[in-house]
Amino acid sequence: MTSKRILLTGLSTYWGGRLAQALERDAAVEAVIGVDRRPPKVELHRTEFVRVHDSHSLIRRIVEAAEIDTVVDTRLVVDSIVTTPRRAHENNIMGTTNVLAACGGAGNPVRKLVFKSSAAYYGAEQDDPAFFTEDMDRPHPPATPIERDIVEAESAVRAFADRHPHVTVTVLRFANGLGPALRTSLSHLFGLPAIPSILGFDPRLQFIHEDDMAGCLEHAVRHDLPGVYNGAGDGVLVLSEVAGLLARPLVPLLPPVATGLAASLLRRAGVRISPETLGLLRYGRAVDNRRLKATGYRYRYTSREAVLKLREHQRLSSIAGAGQEAYRYERDVEDFLRRSPSVRPAERRPLTTLANLAPGERREPQKAGGSGAFEDLGADELIALLPSLEPAALAELAVHERDHAARPEVLRAIASLQGFEGDR
Amino acid sequence: MSATPPGTDLRPYLPGVEPERQVTDWGRSERVEGLLDRTLVDFFYRLWFRCEVQGIENVPDEGGALLVSNHSGALPPDAPMIAKAIKEEHPRPRPVHVTVEHFFKGYPGFSMLLPKVGAVPAHPANVHRLLYDEGQLVLVFPEGRKGSEKLYRDRYRLRRFGRGGFVESAMRARAPIVPVAVVGAEEAAPIFAHVKPLERLTGLLYFPITPTFPHFGLLGMLGYLPAKFIIRFLRPVRTDTMGDEPWEDKGLVQTVAQDIRATIQDELIEMLGERRSVWFG
Numbered sequence: 001m002t003s004k005r006i007l008l009t010g011l012s013t014y015w016g017g018r019l020a021q022a023l024e025r026d027a028a029v030e031a032v033i034g035v036d037r038r039p040p041k042v043e044l045h046r047t048e049f050v051r052v053h054d055s056h057s058l059i060r061r062i063v064e065a066a067e068i069d070t071v072v073d074t075r076l077v078v079d080s081i082v083t084t085p086r087r088a089h090e091n092n093i094m095g096t097t098n099v100l101a102a103c104g105g106a107g108n109p110v111r112k113l114v115f116k117s118s119a120a121y122y123g124a125e126q127d128d129p130a131f132f133t134e135d136m137d138r139p140h141p142p143a144t145p146i147e148r149d150i151v152e153a154e155s156a157v158r159a160f161a162d163r164h165p166h167v168t169v170t171v172l173r174f175a176n177g178l179g180p181a182l183r184t185s186l187s188h189l190f191g192l193p194a195i196p197s198i199l200g201f202d203p204r205l206q207f208i209h210e211d212d213m214a215g216c217l218e219h220a221v222r223h224d225l226p227g228v229y230n231g232a233g234d235g236v237l238v239l240s241e242v243a244g245l246l247a248r249p250l251v252p253l254l255p256p257v258a259t260g261l262a263a264s265l266l267r268r269a270g271v272r273i274s275p276e277t278l279g280l281l282r283y284g285r286a287v288d289n290r291r292l293k294a295t296g297y298r299y300r301y302t303s304r305e306a307v308l309k310l311r312e313h314q315r316l317s318s319i320a321g322a323g324q325e326a327y328r329y330e331r332d333v334e335d336f337l338r339r340s341p342s343v344r345p346a347e348r349r350p351l352t353t354l355a356n357l358a359p360g361e362r363r364e365p366q367k368a369g370g371s372g373a374f375e376d377l378g379a380d381e382l383i384a385l386l387p388s389l390e391p392a393a394l395a396e397l398a399v400h401e402r403d404h405a406a407r408p409e410v411l412r413a414i415a416s417l418q419g420f421e422g423d424r
Numbered sequence: 425m426s427a428t429p430p431g432t433d434l435r436p437y438l439p440g441v442e443p444e445r446q447v448t449d450w451g452r453s454e455r456v457e458g459l460l461d462r463t464l465v466d467f468f469y470r471l472w473f474r475c476e477v478q479g480i481e482n483v484p485d486e487g488g489a490l491l492v493s494n495h496s497g498a499l500p501p502d503a504p505m506i507a508k509a510i511k512e513e514h515p516r517p518r519p520v521h522v523t524v525e526h527f528f529k530g531y532p533g534f535s536m537l538l539p540k541v542g543a544v545p546a547h548p549a550n551v552h553r554l555l556y557d558e559g560q561l562v563l564v565f566p567e568g569r570k571g572s573e574k575l576y577r578d579r580y581r582l583r584r585f586g587r588g589g590f591v592e593s594a595m596r597a598r599a600p601i602v603p604v605a606v607v608g609a610e611e612a613a614p615i616f617a618h619v620k621p622l623e624r625l626t627g628l629l630y631f632p633i634t635p636t637f638p639h640f641g642l643l644g645m646l647g648y649l650p651a652k653f654i655i656r657f658l659r660p661v662r663t664d665t666m667g668d669e670p671w672e673d674k675g676l677v678q679t680v681a682q683d684i685r686a687t688i689q690d691e692l693i694e695m696l697g698e699r700r701s702v703w704f705g
Contacts, residue, residue, distance in 0.1 A: 126527075129549035130450060131549070200531075237445075289439075290437035302439070
């Protein structure tokens, strides 16, 4: 089945935005509608944004009115650090119920549901296998609220799939995501001056870069993949290896007994360690990512490369202005841009928003006047763009900047990036 | 109805090796293992136990194979010596993965160190991936802790071989089983008694009294007596000729497990009969 009219939940997440950008560039896709509690963080051209509440209770009306054939549900909260437990539960349980209700029923136009879940579904326990495959169940009932939510939401999705055999249901269980735009329990710990660990444990961890999360979701939209698929970068790292890659010391702050108590003390001190992270820090977790690979998906980053990308980002964010969002959603401006007859079509406007192109679509500046695209950017905006450039383009830009504006902060940022590329 | 039918061979999709890494996806560390191998293990293998290896040609050159051995000693010295024997004597040395109880994954220290030297938790899925998907050597001790906690007076008497789970794993992976008989290990680390209250207090699997533990502290666990080791690899048992899905036949699984146990037991008795001295072989 080819998806033509797509509804996307969780539009304001990184992967939601990237996926919408990829889909709206495809001429075969007639409509992309994104819903979320917060406005989108990337610039979108055709995607319509509708603001909704935690419970997503009115989604059914949108689905029917817009004759949606594919629903991509990326709204599940899988990390307790991002919101309050009450909101997470409301979103995860009531939200899932409402999204599923919107996809079913007599005469419903939906033919495909892609559901983003998490490898936290499997938990992290002492008697786990070293690699979870999609057919395995968790050996013990979930112990933390978030894991309970995930298990409950997935069982609702499974029940939906059984009742609606004509709908292709794909469940993607992602390993811990890493990336510049992603704030998770683990990325919080990895950003501390020293990474806390549990004394006597060096768990195995696996990561997926956020670009690959968007990539997997898009792969599931473009192909028919009924069933459950794990999404994780190749390779499993141990925590000490991660600390080494991030060039941060690993400090066994947590004792092996009364770990929960110690974690709550640390929480007071500002080190937020979520309950589900404690399990990871003790036992770790890894999944078998081969089933999705066998359907033709190629990961862009291994676990190790995802960690290296994070380090790159950490270095840059110490430079003022880098890594900040260059785009802010304003409804009136969006309305004007899309509906006013005075606006010229997008393809005839000059290219100014390199950072907002999906990866793989990034274009290096052309030789003749290519760097001109950067001419009218402020220093801050330019610095934010730098990480997206290939080394060659970076070198070219350095020369251009030296010859023209020669802003010291821009030159510094380029030099630090080049230094990093050099020692890799 | 999945896009990849259950029978699809996923082996071509195994993750590639990243040459920059020193740790495998199982958590095995080249650095830690190499360091131990050059120092402690080498010392024990050459000088202390003076290991003698027989029948090394029974270990296949390539592909998955399940090594099955008798087991003993509070901190069993047999596993590292078997692994070292393959590394030293085999024409095509390969790393050996040793299965250990899940308990160790939850015990601080052990949890950190054991995977670094090639131990994996004894989960059927782990053994299957190693044997079938990765084609590696896996060493199992079907006696499990019943073997390592047995007392000195019970030496060389093999315990029950569980429910034959190891045979099932080998059958599913269509990998040969190589029985291994080790003489010496059971005298090197004798256990005289177990102290139940201390076992509960430390949360350990067992708390043994050995010639050097607990009065010399934790290092006393390494205080092996210098018994002469003889490691004999026996003829492999093929599992790929046993029919279509032999693991479904629980009776066959049990029979094969008992046969292998009897093979090792008989071999041990023969080796003990040939032996003139515990210390000099």
